[in-house]
Amino acid sequence: MPTRALGPGHVDGAEYVHGWRPKVIALDIDGTLVKWADGTGVSTEVIAPAVYDAINRAHDCGAHIVLASGRSPHGMTRVADMLDLPRDGEDRLWIVASNGAVILRYPPMDVVHEETFDAAPAVRAIMREQPSALVAVEERGVGYRLNDHFPPGELSGEMIVTPLEELISNPVSRVIIRNPSARAEDFIELGRRLGLQGISYVVGWTAWLDLAPVGVSKASGLSYVVNQLGLEPGDVLAIGDGRNDIEMLTWAGRGVAMGQAIPEVHEVADAITASVDDDGAAVEIGQWF
Numbered sequence: 001m002p003t004r005a006l007g008p009g010h011v012d013g014a015e016y017v018h019g020w021r022p023k024v025i026a027l028d029i030d031g032t033l034v035k036w037a038d039g040t041g042v043s044t045e046v047i048a049p050a051v052y053d054a055i056n057r058a059h060d061c062g063a064h065i066v067l068a069s070g071r072s073p074h075g076m077t078r079v080a081d082m083l084d085l086p087r088d089g090e091d092r093l094w095i096v097a098s099n100g101a102v103i104l105r106y107p108p109m110d111v112v113h114e115e116t117f118d119a120a121p122a123v124r125a126i127m128r129e130q131p132s133a134l135v136a137v138e139e140r141g142v143g144y145r146l147n148d149h150f151p152p153g154e155l156s157g158e159m160i161v162t163p164l165e166e167l168i169s170n171p172v173s174r175v176i177i178r179n180p181s182a183r184a185e186d187f188i189e190l191g192r193r194l195g196l197q198g199i200s201y202v203v204g205w206t207a208w209l210d211l212a213p214v215g216v217s218k219a220s221g222l223s224y225v226v227n228q229l230g231l232e233p234g235d236v237l238a239i240g241d242g243r244n245d246i247e248m249l250t251w252a253g254r255g256v257a258m259g260q261a262i263p264e265v266h267e268v269a270d271a272i273t274a275s276v277d278d279d280g281a282a283v284e285i286g287q288w289f
Helices: 049-060 073-082 120-129 184-194 218-229 243-251 263-268 280-285
Strands: 024-027 034-036 043-047 064-068 093-097 102-106 110-114 134-139 143-146 158-161 175-178 199-203 208-213 236-240 254-257
Touching (some): 024 049, 024 218, 043 049, 049 064, 049 280, 064 073, 064 218, 073 102, 093 218, 102 218, 120 175, 120 184, 184 199, 184 208, 199 243, 218 243, 236 243, 236 280, 243 263, 254 263
Parallel strands (some): 024 064, 024 236, 143 158
Antiparallel strands (some): 102 110, 134 175, 199 208
């Protein structure tokens, strides 16, 4: 059931459209492929059998499977391994990491495109308002450099404690700002109040703020991939559940929100599938494959 007026190239229910089938399936990870553990910022790292089967069925039918997440690259390659993709002898997967700032092929991990920016002014402005906040930047292939440790399980890889000014002394592809004692709504208001000129930002389920280069999103990263494949946005089925999926869902030919997503994500989607607890990604993919 579509929840917004469909623009050119957008696709509503499979029952109404004849002859369209996605050539690319862009998949968020946390809250879409894997469940959150008890509503926290930590995922279960388990893909349900129905979701695994649906993705592999689509892959076997020739669809390009593209993982698109706010996770860092090394946090996404293990999900590709969980899906057993790609198989021996097949082309490497396309992966859109760090909310679109880093694009790679896997395996092996090969970064083919990266967007960076000077995060220092925005980080300093945020820290004046949230002096106890945690800040992290990716140390690609290793883990993260951070000013202090995040709650257990929220980041993956090696954690390298680093002075704040050193963290932001060079251009970066993404900055994570986290305050376990604040609410997501506090960060939404903070972003509005500060303006954060010259960067893109998105607030997660918790008091988690991702900073990225202006204009960079999962949609921009997927646009790069689709161009490389010689395809169009109208060929893409995208499924996600978070605020950082909004651009992707509006850009894709068919953008589908998970059932448990917040209202602002539902509002931009062409359709709403079941929740992650009810294998919503498999339900949607099963309409086409």
